[in-house]
Structures are given as structure tokens and as C-alpha cells.
Amino acid sequence: MLVNNVSEAEGPNLSIPIPILHDLIVSSVAQHGDKVAMVCKHQPADLFPAVNMHDNSRIKHTEKSHLQWTHSQLQYGADLLAHALLKQGLQPGSPIAVLLSGRVEFHMLLRAAVKLKCPFTPLNLRAPQNAKEIRHMLTLSEAKAVIVEDDSIAARLEQTVPDLMQQMQVKAMAGPKSAIESYLSLNEIVSSAAEDDSFPETQRTLDQLDRCLDDVVFIWFTSGTTALPKAAPHTNKSLTCNVRSWGEAFKLEHTRRWLQILPMNSIVGSSWTLAYLIPGGSVTHVNYNFDVQSIATAIQEGEYTDVLAVPSMIDLLSSSSILTQSSVKGIDHIIVGGSKILRSHVEKSFGVLKCRHFSPFFGMTEGTSVCSETLHSVPESLDDPIYAGYANPGSKIRICAPDRIEPLPRGVPGEIVQGGLQKIESYLGGQGKDNFFTDNEETWYRCGDQAIMLPNGRIAIVGRYKDMIIRGGMNIASAAVEAIISEGTGIDSQVIGIPDEVAGEVPIAVIKYAGGDQDIAIKIQRCVLDKMGPAYAIEQVVNLHALGLEDWPKTSSGKVLKRELRLMFENSLLSAGPEQTDTPRNGEYQRIQTQTDEARLQDLLLKRVQQQGILVSSIDENFHDIGMDSLLAMRLKNAIDRDVELGGHSKLAPEDIFQYGTVRRLAAHLMVNQHGSRASTGASSHFDAIVDEMDSMVGKYGEFRMHRVSEGVVAHKQTVLLTGGTGSLGAHILALLVDRDDVATIYCPVRGREPAKRLEESLSRRLIGTPQYPEKVKLISIEPGKPWLDSDAAMKEALLDNLTVIIHAAWPVNFHLPLSSFRPHLRDLQKLIQLSLDVRLSKPARMMFCSSMGVALSTRGQKRIAEEPIMDFRQGLSSGYTQSKVVAEYIVQRAVEDFGALASNLRIGQIVGDTKHGIWNDQEAIPLMIRSALSIRTLPALDMKCSWIPVDTLARAVIEIATMPDHQQPPRLVYNMCSKLTFSWTSDLLPALADAGLDFKTVPFSEWTASLREYSATNGLEVASINCPAIKLIDFWEKSYGGKEKQHDGGLQFDTREAQAVSKSMATAPDVIKSGLIKVMLDSWMKNWGGHVNATSVNGQQH
Structure with a gap:
């Protein structure tokens, strides 16, 4: 029994017996297999096709824009990877060194290592930069396999520790095949494992491996006070006790959704995934590394219950303009540790990040679950520190004098010492023996931090003894x-x-x-x-x-x-x-007497940037390329704000450092601010930087080789290259091409190892029959990020000899991605245009680029958008997606005007269901809005004109333009591909839905969004989101339609006369309202939604 006048405390007992980690995971998957486990919003949904097809889960058949797996799928992926590593020569029990960011492959490897009984060793991605340190870590951990993020890390390892790399049983890399021959592709070996008949036998063998509590399952490296990191080996006992302790301390169960923003090599970043997943919860990554804007957006949307962070992350996130909006939904629980927590961090968490609970916690790599507590508001007292809380379940704590083992009296500061089952027993290799001592046959660990224990057992961290x-x-x-x-x-x-x-x-x-x-x-x-x-x-x-x-x-x-x-x-x-320049007068910094000229400003800024540790060598070198992180960016921003010569009179936005990215661009931004009009020019300079980037992209991706004419070489039938064939428009184009007698062959690049299956499933899902499909279609299997055009020499030669038409209908529709994320797709466009110019025929192949009406939706000063090139980048700045389409149109225009390409920009409007079956992806925004009527019985009145075109009509029109006979006028550079027939959302569409049998009441937009929020609050977010997915898009709806006096469609009209002149389908596009297509589409949706429409409804009346 503990004496309460000395600084010693124990948390609640953990339940016994202690399970083996492997058994704990197996039991969890059996219980929670069909629940969502892993969401990676920055990784494609089809990254591992074999895993996607596993298990009949409720998320399997939905069309997702990003990777999302159930617990069963995640474990299946891990089992495939374990089988693959074993087949490649990795022996069970061999440590695996992992240098990966926040991505699904990390979690697969973690579980595969547990399956193989291999100690899992996550390392910092920058560790290979220090040859002495990486050699020490790989040697001490005795790693026999190394899995890396990319070629740059692999190359650095091969350069710094070539002898250790030669001894590895397995070397592999995330993504497609590495340029370094000795590194395997995780994607490829997992796909191969799925087709290996010996997979079931391997699983039985691995499940029967002997396992015990003292087996090492994880090895983390901690920066000790010596020159080299210490290796902290966690066993089944210590790790599972930590997992259970966290679970009990923070009440983790299957409804918790963790937004993971921490580095994966940290013990919290990697092992806490188990604490959330084992009870059936989920883990989400929104980016590979810590990214303020994407994380702030996720917090704004309110989809997640928990965030774990270090205090500096709270500062960085709270500075984001995204979280200053009134629509921020926030986060339920923020858990913070890792360094000193200030009152300001608590205030920002409750006030800016809108958390409901805030938990400071204290732990370390040697044993993370030491102490914590949960606050429900900002503490009233300004005098008290932010406490680390009370001993966690299973934890034992003493406060001792340095180098002593007896607990001090409560209230006396001393070194915090950890006992209990959660901590390690020693470091590997005999390091740091002085950090451990034994008392009454129990091992204790000296943490090196100074703490005080209050009479009630509450602990405050007040300093540090370690260097x-x-x-x-x-x-x-x-x-x-x-x-x-x-x-x-x-x-x-x-x-x-x-x-x-x-x-x-x-x-x-x-x-x-x-x-x-x-x-x-x-x-x-x-x-x-x-x-x-x-x-x-x-x-x-x-x-x-x-x-x-x-x-x-x-x-x-x-x-x-x-x-x-x-x-x-x-x-x-x-x-x-303080320097004179650091002192504000009346809240504003004094202006320098003479405005700084741009060249001098660039020179000054370059020096300041270098002083902050961002060691660019020129004003055009990108900050990201030399490894700038969020902390460096924030500190540079603060340094510039204080420096009067750089902009002390004007505050930079936190995202400006990332947005401008080079000294030249940042200097141009500061020059604008330096000449006044800060409020009005801030946004302008931001857009100027985007315009500069767009212009740079056109220059980079708009260079081509001219077509070499092959006199007299004419194709008698069409050979078509179609991208996006598994999408809705692409599938209909493919079906129509197959049925045409003048088309000999259609080449279709499709992602994944089973392209035929993917394509057939796409056609089947849309009820499209193509009897001649096997005869005419040649499938090209492509892997994400892999250059597929040059992967098959025979195919490339066939294309060069016969290709007549390219229809490029593949482009990621993601309005959250920045422009820079679309560089790979602009590169693909460049390669396709070059292919059209390289054909060995008398004229180039025709190139049809499927663009978007979004390229003109920011147009000001005109109402009608002609079928002409975009004249100003600013006409399409609304999102990174539309910006990328504008850049693409300019690239196509340059290819036509300067290099002789035969190409057209097809500016496509709102595509709806086909005229026969009415199949329209019900995960798109408008179907989701209509679906909300089933749950809340209302739909919003919107002041919006619609010009919808059925997908099969559009597909015919695309082909008619792409295959125009040569004797007709040459194809134009631009065609607007939307219906000539417009209708009113409120006066035409809503009555048509009512006539089709949908039961709802028309209400003002604000009342509709209020009903969505009320439905979510009443039913709980998770259940409400399943029954009424429109809830997840409330912020999108309000941004698009809320609080506007002007028309919701911007009042723009797209001229389609040129498209109608060359396409019969465009000229005769059906009237969506009068044709009865609304009822056809509604009937199709109801089959998926499980609802029903009223058989009898009053004509024109909404109930």
C-alpha cells in the first residue's frame, strides 16, 4: 500500500492475463472486420486492387476517390505482405527497418511484422542523411529487411551503408518498381501474393509460430543524451499493456476516429494506431506528412473524434485561416504531449480547434502511458501550470532526487521515475544502464524530467535534468x-x-x-x-x-x-x-523611409531564409526541395513579420510561406504589401502567385516535337487510345466505339493487375453490353506513378503506326487538392499530345481533351462564354482542380498553335444519368442533395439555371467530334459540351422530382442545412452520415449556395452553337425535364438507397 505523503502513485490495475499482440489483433479483426479501419485521403482507392476486392464489406462497392479499408481488408493486405516477404527470403523473427511516412503501407507492414514475429523498427525518413547514426541504428536493431519511401532514401542508404544493404534479406519500396534494381515494389509483391496458391498454407504456418510475452515486437529509437540514439525494445507485454492503458485512460472504442498527424517513426505516431484500431475504431491520414492546410480542413469538416499532437502543432493549426471560419465543426478530443504545454495551447484547442475535451499526457519512448488527465474547459486559475495529470492505468510513478531511488515528499520537485508493466526493461546493446535501477525486484526507469507530485497525486512537469x-x-x-x-x-x-x-x-x-x-x-x-x-x-x-x-x-x-x-x-x-525595428508604434511597425527595391529585398530575404535553417542556394530554389517543415515555415513567417525591411509593417498569412515557396515569389509578395493596400492586395498577390505557377506549368509542359509527315501513309480505320475507360463517360465512349465498324482497335490503359476485370465490372455496373469487346479492346495495365506509355515497346510501336484518335477522359476530380498535385496529370497530357504528334501517318492523331466548364466559372464582366480559348488564367481560379484544367487547355492550345497538333478542348458541363437506365453515380453532390429528402423530407430552393446533359448523349457527341470526316471543317480548338436546353432548379427540377414520386417539401436553403444539422445531432454523426451522406458536405453546400443574393450558377451561359454544328447529338440533346429522365434517374437511385417513391402523387405539388 502506498503512503500518500511521499511522491509515489499507482494507476488503476490493468486486467490480467496480458495477451500476445498477434492474438489481440486477430481477435479484433474477428470482432470488427466489417467496420472502417483505415482511410488515406491522399492515396488512390485502387492502390492495392487485390485488397479492395477482398471481403464483402459495406464500403467495397462505393466509388471512392481515396483509399478506405475495413479491418478485414487491412489485415488481409498485411497477410499478403507477410506471405510476400517470407517468399522473398525474410526469416520469421528478423527485424524490419521501416522508413515510411503516413501511408497505408506503413500499417500493412506493422501488422505483417507482427504476423512474421519480426521486430518492427520505424526510423526517421531523414536518418540516412547521417551515415554514423543510420549505421548505428541498423546494426543495433540487427535489421534484416529495409522498406523505404522512395528512390532518394534507397540511394542514400546504398551510398552511406553499402555493406549493411548487401546483407539485407529483403529490400523494398512503397509504390511502383524502383529505379534501383535491388529494391522490390510493395505493390507488385502484394499483387503476386494474392495469386499464389500457397498463401493459405503460409498463413497457417505463421499463425502457429510460438509466441511469448517477452518477445520483442517493436524497436523504437530515442534521442538519448549521448551522441547516438538508444534502442528501446518493446515486448508483447510492455506494448499490449501500453495499448490497454491508453484505451482505458481515454475510453477508446469502436466509434473513435483518429486523425493521425504525427510522424510515423515516433512511438505515439505508430503504436497508438493499435490503440484505436484494436477496439474497432479507425485511423485517417490526410497527407503523407504534417500539412497544416489539409489537417485544418479535416478539423473544419468535423469528421474525426480524436487528434494527438505536440504543442507546436496546436500553434501551427490554430494559425490557419481555415479554422477562423464560423463553420468549423472541430474535434471531440485533443490529446497533447511531447513538450511543455502552455495555457495558450489549451485556449487555442478549445477556442480555435473547437475541441470538447483536452488531455495533457506525459510519456516517453521507453513507456508512453505514464500519466494524463482530461479537461473540459480552459482552467480558470492563471497561476497553475497545465498539469500532466494522474497515473494512468497500470502505471507506477515516483518522484526521486536525481541518482536516488527513494520517493521524495509530495510537493518537492525531483526526477520522475516510471515503473509498472508498460516500460521497457533495458536498452539494446547495453546502452544507458544508468537510466534503470531495481528496487524490490522491480525495474524502474529514470525519465530525466523534473516533476512535482501534489498531495492528491496530480503531477506537474516543471523542468528537465537531461541534456x-x-x-x-x-x-x-x-x-x-x-x-x-x-x-x-x-x-x-x-x-x-x-x-x-x-x-x-x-x-x-x-x-x-x-x-x-x-x-x-x-x-x-x-x-x-x-x-x-x-x-x-x-x-x-x-x-x-x-x-x-x-x-x-x-x-x-x-x-x-x-x-x-x-x-x-x-x-x-x-x-x-530589442531592436528599434521590433517595436511597434500604435500597433503598427514604422515604415522604412525608403522603399526597398526588389533586388535588395530578394538579397535580404535570401539571407533571412538561410538564417532560419532553410538553406536554399538561390532565390529560385524551392523551400520544399531542401526539406522545409511546418515549424521552419512558421518561424520564418514570424522572423519576416518582425523585420521591418522585409515586411514588419505587414503580417504574412501562415500559408504564404508554403504558397509562394521561393525567395523570388515571396519577395514579390512582400513588395506588393510594402507599397500599401494590405487588405486588398493580400488576396491579389496570392492569386498572382498561383497565376505565376500556372504560367510556369504551361511553359514546362507545353513543349513538343513537331509532327514528321509520312507521305501517303493513311489509316483506313480508326485506332483509338481512350483514357478513363472505367469512369462513367469513358465507359459509354468505349461501348460506342466497340460498336462502330470504322473502329479497328481501342487501347485502354486501366489501373491495377486485373484491368479486364475492372473494366468489365465498370461496364456491368452501368448495364452496358459490348459483344465485340474482347475482339477490339486492348487493355494496358498501369500502376500509379509508373510511366505506362513506354513500358511496352511492342504496344508503343503499334500506336505509332496506327493511332488516329486520342480521347483523354481521365483526370482526378478532387476539389481539395492544390494545383501542384496535378503535375503528374499535366505530364501525362504532355506525353499523350506528343504521342499524337509522333505517329507515323500523314497527319497527327486527333487529340480530344475532356476539360470542364469550371475553367470559366470565375469569369467576370461577361455573361456568355464563347467556344474560344480562355483569355486569362483568372477565369478558372476557384480550386486546384479548375486551375489544372485551365493549364491543360493552355497546353493544348500551345500544342495546336505552335506545334501543329490536331487537338480540341471539350469543355464539359454537368453530366447526368444515361437516357436508358438513368444511372448517375449517387455519391456525387447533386444526387446526395436529392437523397437527403429521404431523411429530412425537404429540399432547398436554389436560384440556379441548369444545363444537364445525359452521359450517353455526351459520349456520342465526343465521338462525333473526334471522328469528323477530313472533308469537313477541321476541328475547332474549343467546344462547349453542355445542353442547349436550360431549366430552373426550383421551378422545373423540384416539381419533376415530386411528379416522379419523391416526397419532400421545398424550403429555403438555410432551413434545409439547419435540418441536416438537426438530423446529425439527433442520430449521431456516424449513423446520420450513412443514412444521409449529404451531411458530410454541409460546408460545401454553404460555400456554394449559402448566403448569396446573386444567382447560384453565377449567371453564366455557355455558347454551344459550334458544337451543335458538328455534332448531331449535341444539336438534339434531350430535354432532361420533359423527356421523363428525372423519374428514370430517381428510380435508379432508389434501388441503391433502399427507399421508394410514391406511386401516386399530385401533379406539380410537393408534399
């Missing part, structure tokens, strides 16, 4: 940085941490240097950046002489007094006083 710097939640060992400086420059240094408003702490290098090199500071900064990465970036290099010292302050035994050195440095900053 450690914590930057943004990441431990930086001073000795490790000092060793790099010594090895790289030969200079003796002491690295200390000083407080920073963004990162918590940043490293300062105090050097002993008597040489005359004026650039020694930048050389030291670049040395650390090159060897260790931006997370270790040195904030400032200071010579001892600047502090008035000849030597380091030391103890009598010769140990450097870093605490005293730190105080001396901080005092030197205070004595220097």
Missing part, C-alpha cells in the same frame, strides 16, 4: 549535434536549447573558434542541415568571445555547465535590448 532539447515535440540530443559539428568542421561546440514561441525550444551552437572564416556560422548550419535534416536546424551560431568568455564554464571535475551557458546567452539577448 536534451525538445523542438516541436522531437527530442534533440545536444551531444549528437555537437558530434556532427565536430566531424564536419573540426570545431568544438556546445549546443544548448533556448525558448521559442513556435517550436518550444530551438538549438543554439556556442562555438570555440579563433579562425578568420567569416562564413563559419553558415557552414556549421549547413553541415547540421545536410547531415541531420531541418528538424535539427541550428537557430544561431555564437562564438564564446561574443559572450565574453575564453573557455566553457565548467564544474571542478571539468563538466561543461550548460545551464550556466544557456543563462549567459539569454542574458546577452536581454542586455542587447
Whole structure:
């Protein structure tokens, strides 16, 4: 029994017996197999086709824009990967080193390692930059397999530790085949495993492996106080106890949806996935790494219950303009640890991120579940710290004097010491023995942090004994940085941490240097950046002489007094006083007397950027390319804000650093602000940067080789290359092409290892029959990110000899992606246009690019959009998607005008269901809006004119234009492909839906969205989203239609006379309202929605 007047506490007991991790996962999948487990919004839905087809889950048949798997699918993918690794020579029990970001492959590998009884060792993606450190980690962990993110990491490993790489049993890479021959493709080996008849036998063998509580299942590396990281081996016992402790402390169960934003090599970032998944919850990644805008958008949408973060992440997220909007739904529970938590972090979490619960927690790599508590509001007292809370379930805590084992009296500060089942028993390789001691036959671990335990057992972290710097939640060992400086420059240094408003702490290098090199500071900064990465970036290099010292302050035994050195440095900053330029007058910084010219501003900005550890070598080098992270970006923003010569009189938006991305662009932005009109020019300069990027893309992807005429070589039948054949429009185009006698062959690139199956399923789903399909269609299997045009030499030759038409109908429809994300698709467009020019015929192949009406929806000053090229990039700036389509149209225009291509931009409007079956993807926005009537019995009145065109009508029109006889006029550069017949949403569509039997009441838009929110609140978000998916798009609806006095469609009209002149289908497109197509589509939807329409309804009346 514990005495309550000493600093010792135990959390609630954990239930016994302790399970084996493998058994815990198997049991979880058996219980929760059909629930959603893994969502990766930045990865394609068909990344692993074999996994997608596994299990008849409720998410299998929906058309998803991103990867989404059930628990059963995730485990199946992991089992396939375990089988593949075993077949490639990996022996059970062999440690696996993993250098991956936040992606589904990481989670597959984690579970595959558990299946194989292989210790899972996640490493920092930048670890290979430090040859000494990566050798140490791979050697100490005894890794026999290495799985990496990309070619750059693989190349660095092969360069720095070639001998260790030669000894690996398996080397593999996420994504398609690596350019480095010895690295396998995870995609390929998983696909092969799915077709291996021995897979079931392998699973039985692996399930029968002997497993015990003391088996090492994870190895994490922690930045110790020595020069090299320490290896913390977690066993079945310690890891499962941590998982269960977290589950009990935070009440984790199957309804919890974790938005994962932490680095995957951290113990919390990787192992907490198990804490959420094992009870049946889900884990979501919105980007590969921490990205403020995409995470802020996810928090705004309110789909997730939990976020785990370090304090600096709270600062970065709360600075996003996205979270200042009134529509922010927020997050239920924010859990924060990793470095000192301030009251401001709690205030921002409740006030900006709109959390309902906030939990500070304390833990470390050696045992993460130590103590925590949950706050339901910002603490009233301004005097108290933010406490770390009480001992977690299964945790044992003491506060001891340094180097002692007896607990101190409560209220006396000392070192926090951890006991209990959650912690490791020792480091690998005999490192750090002094960190552990035994008392009463139980092992305890000295954490190195200073804490106080109150009389009620509540714990506050008040300081640190270890020589450690914590930057943004990441431990930086001073000795490790000092060793790099010594090895790289030969200079003796002491690295200390000083407080920073963004990162918590940043490293300062105090050097002993008597040489005359004026650039020694930048050389030291670049040395650390090159060897260790931006997370270790040195904030400032200071010579001892600047502090008035000849030597380091030391103890009598010769140990450097870093605490005293730190105080001396901080005092030197205070004595220097704030610079005049840092002092605002009346809330505004003084203007410099002479406006800075652009060249000088660029020079100044380049120096400031380099001083912040973003070591670009020129004003045009992209910040991202040299590894800028969010902390560096935020600190650069703050430095610029304070510097009057760079813009101290004007505040940058946090996203500006990412948006502009180079010194040149950022300087141009600052120049605009420097000349006044900050409020009005901020958005303008932002759009100017986008326009510059669009123009740059046109230049980059708009270069081609001219067509070489092959005199007299004429194709007698059409050979067509069709992209997007599995989409709705592509499937209808394909079916029509197959039925045409003048078409000899259709080439269809399709993703995945089973393209025929995917294509057949697409046709079948749309009730499209094609008897001649096997005879005419040649399928091309493509992998995401892999250049498919050059993968098959025989196919390429056949295309060059026969190709007459290219119809490019493949483009990702994702309005959240920035313009830069579409670069691969613009590159594909460039290659297809070049292919059309390279054909060995008398004229180039015709190229039809399926564009969008969105390229003109931002047009101002005109009502009618002619069938002419876009004259200004600003006509399509509404999203990254429309921006990419504008760029694509310009590339096509350049190919036609400057290089002689025969190409057209088909500017497509709203596509609806086909005229025969009415099949329209019910996951699109308009069907989802209509579906809401089944749940809330209302639909909104919108001031909007619609010009809808059935998909089969559009498909015929595309083919008619693509195959126009040569004697007709040559194809135009632009055709507007929308219906000439418009109708009113409120006056025409809603009565047609009522006539078709849909039971609803027409209400104002604001009342409709209020009903959606009420339905969600009454039924719970998860259930409501399943029955009424429109709830998930409330923010989209309000942004598109809410609070506008003007017309919801912008009042634009698209001229289609040229399209009608060359296409009979365009000229005779059916009237969607009068033709009865609304009822056909509604009947089709009802088959999926499980609802019914009224057999008798009053004509024209809505109930």
C-alpha cells in the first residue's frame, strides 16, 4: 500500500492475463472486420486492387476517390505482405527497418511484422542523411529487411551503408518498381501474393509460430543524451499493456476516429494506431506528412473524434485561416504531449480547434502511458501550470532526487521515475544502464524530467535534468549535434536549447573558434542541415568571445555547465535590448523611409531564409526541395513579420510561406504589401502567385516535337487510345466505339493487375453490353506513378503506326487538392499530345481533351462564354482542380498553335444519368442533395439555371467530334459540351422530382442545412452520415449556395452553337425535364438507397 505523503502513485490495475499482440489483433479483426479501419485521403482507392476486392464489406462497392479499408481488408493486405516477404527470403523473427511516412503501407507492414514475429523498427525518413547514426541504428536493431519511401532514401542508404544493404534479406519500396534494381515494389509483391496458391498454407504456418510475452515486437529509437540514439525494445507485454492503458485512460472504442498527424517513426505516431484500431475504431491520414492546410480542413469538416499532437502543432493549426471560419465543426478530443504545454495551447484547442475535451499526457519512448488527465474547459486559475495529470492505468510513478531511488515528499520537485508493466526493461546493446535501477525486484526507469507530485497525486512537469532539447515535440540530443559539428568542421561546440514561441525550444551552437572564416556560422548550419535534416536546424551560431568568455564554464571535475551557458546567452539577448525595428508604434511597425527595391529585398530575404535553417542556394530554389517543415515555415513567417525591411509593417498569412515557396515569389509578395493596400492586395498577390505557377506549368509542359509527315501513309480505320475507360463517360465512349465498324482497335490503359476485370465490372455496373469487346479492346495495365506509355515497346510501336484518335477522359476530380498535385496529370497530357504528334501517318492523331466548364466559372464582366480559348488564367481560379484544367487547355492550345497538333478542348458541363437506365453515380453532390429528402423530407430552393446533359448523349457527341470526316471543317480548338436546353432548379427540377414520386417539401436553403444539422445531432454523426451522406458536405453546400443574393450558377451561359454544328447529338440533346429522365434517374437511385417513391402523387405539388 502506498503512503500518500511521499511522491509515489499507482494507476488503476490493468486486467490480467496480458495477451500476445498477434492474438489481440486477430481477435479484433474477428470482432470488427466489417467496420472502417483505415482511410488515406491522399492515396488512390485502387492502390492495392487485390485488397479492395477482398471481403464483402459495406464500403467495397462505393466509388471512392481515396483509399478506405475495413479491418478485414487491412489485415488481409498485411497477410499478403507477410506471405510476400517470407517468399522473398525474410526469416520469421528478423527485424524490419521501416522508413515510411503516413501511408497505408506503413500499417500493412506493422501488422505483417507482427504476423512474421519480426521486430518492427520505424526510423526517421531523414536518418540516412547521417551515415554514423543510420549505421548505428541498423546494426543495433540487427535489421534484416529495409522498406523505404522512395528512390532518394534507397540511394542514400546504398551510398552511406553499402555493406549493411548487401546483407539485407529483403529490400523494398512503397509504390511502383524502383529505379534501383535491388529494391522490390510493395505493390507488385502484394499483387503476386494474392495469386499464389500457397498463401493459405503460409498463413497457417505463421499463425502457429510460438509466441511469448517477452518477445520483442517493436524497436523504437530515442534521442538519448549521448551522441547516438538508444534502442528501446518493446515486448508483447510492455506494448499490449501500453495499448490497454491508453484505451482505458481515454475510453477508446469502436466509434473513435483518429486523425493521425504525427510522424510515423515516433512511438505515439505508430503504436497508438493499435490503440484505436484494436477496439474497432479507425485511423485517417490526410497527407503523407504534417500539412497544416489539409489537417485544418479535416478539423473544419468535423469528421474525426480524436487528434494527438505536440504543442507546436496546436500553434501551427490554430494559425490557419481555415479554422477562423464560423463553420468549423472541430474535434471531440485533443490529446497533447511531447513538450511543455502552455495555457495558450489549451485556449487555442478549445477556442480555435473547437475541441470538447483536452488531455495533457506525459510519456516517453521507453513507456508512453505514464500519466494524463482530461479537461473540459480552459482552467480558470492563471497561476497553475497545465498539469500532466494522474497515473494512468497500470502505471507506477515516483518522484526521486536525481541518482536516488527513494520517493521524495509530495510537493518537492525531483526526477520522475516510471515503473509498472508498460516500460521497457533495458536498452539494446547495453546502452544507458544508468537510466534503470531495481528496487524490490522491480525495474524502474529514470525519465530525466523534473516533476512535482501534489498531495492528491496530480503531477506537474516543471523542468528537465537531461541534456536534451525538445523542438516541436522531437527530442534533440545536444551531444549528437555537437558530434556532427565536430566531424564536419573540426570545431568544438556546445549546443544548448533556448525558448521559442513556435517550436518550444530551438538549438543554439556556442562555438570555440579563433579562425578568420567569416562564413563559419553558415557552414556549421549547413553541415547540421545536410547531415541531420531541418528538424535539427541550428537557430544561431555564437562564438564564446561574443559572450565574453575564453573557455566553457565548467564544474571542478571539468563538466561543461550548460545551464550556466544557456543563462549567459539569454542574458546577452536581454542586455542587447530589442531592436528599434521590433517595436511597434500604435500597433503598427514604422515604415522604412525608403522603399526597398526588389533586388535588395530578394538579397535580404535570401539571407533571412538561410538564417532560419532553410538553406536554399538561390532565390529560385524551392523551400520544399531542401526539406522545409511546418515549424521552419512558421518561424520564418514570424522572423519576416518582425523585420521591418522585409515586411514588419505587414503580417504574412501562415500559408504564404508554403504558397509562394521561393525567395523570388515571396519577395514579390512582400513588395506588393510594402507599397500599401494590405487588405486588398493580400488576396491579389496570392492569386498572382498561383497565376505565376500556372504560367510556369504551361511553359514546362507545353513543349513538343513537331509532327514528321509520312507521305501517303493513311489509316483506313480508326485506332483509338481512350483514357478513363472505367469512369462513367469513358465507359459509354468505349461501348460506342466497340460498336462502330470504322473502329479497328481501342487501347485502354486501366489501373491495377486485373484491368479486364475492372473494366468489365465498370461496364456491368452501368448495364452496358459490348459483344465485340474482347475482339477490339486492348487493355494496358498501369500502376500509379509508373510511366505506362513506354513500358511496352511492342504496344508503343503499334500506336505509332496506327493511332488516329486520342480521347483523354481521365483526370482526378478532387476539389481539395492544390494545383501542384496535378503535375503528374499535366505530364501525362504532355506525353499523350506528343504521342499524337509522333505517329507515323500523314497527319497527327486527333487529340480530344475532356476539360470542364469550371475553367470559366470565375469569369467576370461577361455573361456568355464563347467556344474560344480562355483569355486569362483568372477565369478558372476557384480550386486546384479548375486551375489544372485551365493549364491543360493552355497546353493544348500551345500544342495546336505552335506545334501543329490536331487537338480540341471539350469543355464539359454537368453530366447526368444515361437516357436508358438513368444511372448517375449517387455519391456525387447533386444526387446526395436529392437523397437527403429521404431523411429530412425537404429540399432547398436554389436560384440556379441548369444545363444537364445525359452521359450517353455526351459520349456520342465526343465521338462525333473526334471522328469528323477530313472533308469537313477541321476541328475547332474549343467546344462547349453542355445542353442547349436550360431549366430552373426550383421551378422545373423540384416539381419533376415530386411528379416522379419523391416526397419532400421545398424550403429555403438555410432551413434545409439547419435540418441536416438537426438530423446529425439527433442520430449521431456516424449513423446520420450513412443514412444521409449529404451531411458530410454541409460546408460545401454553404460555400456554394449559402448566403448569396446573386444567382447560384453565377449567371453564366455557355455558347454551344459550334458544337451543335458538328455534332448531331449535341444539336438534339434531350430535354432532361420533359423527356421523363428525372423519374428514370430517381428510380435508379432508389434501388441503391433502399427507399421508394410514391406511386401516386399530385401533379406539380410537393408534399
